[in-house]
Amino acid sequence: xxxxxxxxxxxxxxxxxxxxxxxxxxxxxxxxxxxxxxxxxxxxxxxxxxxxxxxxxxxxxxxxxxxxxxxxxxxxxxxxxxxxxxxxxxxxxxxxxxxxxxxxxxxxxxxx
Amino acid sequence: xxxxxxxxxxxxxxxxxxxxxxxxxxxxxxxxxxxxxxxxxxxxxxxxxxxxxxxxxxxxxxxxxxxxxxxxxxxxxxxxxxxxxxxxxxxxxxxxxxxxxxxxxxxxxxxxx
Numbered sequence: 001x002x003x004x005x006x007x008x009x010x011x012x013x014x015x016x017x018x019x020x021x022x023x024x025x026x027x028x029x030x031x032x033x034x035x036x037x038x039x040x041x042x043x044x045x046x047x048x049x050x051x052x053x054x055x056x057x058x059x060x061x062x063x064x065x066x067x068x069x070x071x072x073x074x075x076x077x078x079x080x081x082x083x084x085x086x087x088x089x090x091x092x093x094x095x096x097x098x099x100x101x102x103x104x105x106x107x108x109x110x111x112x
Numbered sequence: 113x114x115x116x117x118x119x120x121x122x123x124x125x126x127x128x129x130x131x132x133x134x135x136x137x138x139x140x141x142x143x144x145x146x147x148x149x150x151x152x153x154x155x156x157x158x159x160x161x162x163x164x165x166x167x168x169x170x171x172x173x174x175x176x177x178x179x180x181x182x183x184x185x186x187x188x189x190x191x192x193x194x195x196x197x198x199x200x201x202x203x204x205x206x207x208x209x210x211x212x213x214x215x216x217x218x219x220x221x222x223x224x225x
Contacts, residue, residue: 004155031211041114042217043156043201050211091155101213103148103155 004104006092012110018080021107024073025094033101034067034077035091043091049075082111115139116204118216125223131189133219135202138183142204146213147176147187150199159200160187192223 005024013019025032033048047057049069057067064083069075079086087110093101117136125131133147143164148156162169162176162185169176175188189196202216 033211035215040217042118043203043215045212045214048211056212093155095211101156101158103157105153105155 004092004094004102006090006104006107008107009105010108010110012112013082015083015111016081017111018078019082019086019109019111021077021090021092021109023075023077023092023104025075025092026096026102027073029094029096029102030072031095032069032075033093033095034075035093035103037089037091037106046077079109082109084111087111114214114217115142116202116214116216118200118202118219120219121217122220122222125192125221127194127223127225128191131187131192131196131221131223133187133189133200133202133221135185135187135216136183137185137204137214139204139206139214140183141206142214143207144205145176145178145185146203146205147174148201148203148215150201150218156201189221192221194223194225197221197223 007022031050034046035043046059047067052069067077089106089108091106093103095101115138146161147159149159150156160171160174162178167178178185199218199220201218203213
């Protein structure tokens, strides 16, 4: 089992550019989560999907952020246009049981 | 407004001594609590959990204590080892929303040799 796979590991982009983060959950997991980690707020839940359907997107900070899950094995988080304050580590996690998410290794985004 | 708070951003402990990491929550509907450990450049990994029907859960060197009346939980690591140096996140989950975890901001533990 390769775990939750995120790409890219690092992304540096200029302000105003579109950024797309990708996630492949663990096969068989039916829930997928996007988190953002910042120094001030720790891990913030942005959005989560259950059986590919967005359930709660109340954590998405602005309309510039959007997420999709076209199938059970792939999800994207898009920021358009990106801003320097979006710089953070973005984690994807998947789960299928009461205990424990499995997190990916994260994407470190820097917007300059 | 954060529903799960870790008020100590960092903690430094000597190897062999006890590490105590604290976490407070505000939502009385939370009934399941977890601790995650995170090393640099890696995602958080599950460490230990506790249900609200218990006040203590132990797993080797790690023990989590839950005080429901104070809405407080703590993680004890005894004895602390240098390999325990990491960021520890406290998380809580509500009775009726099994998929949504609320995380604290994390405490960075440094165990000195």
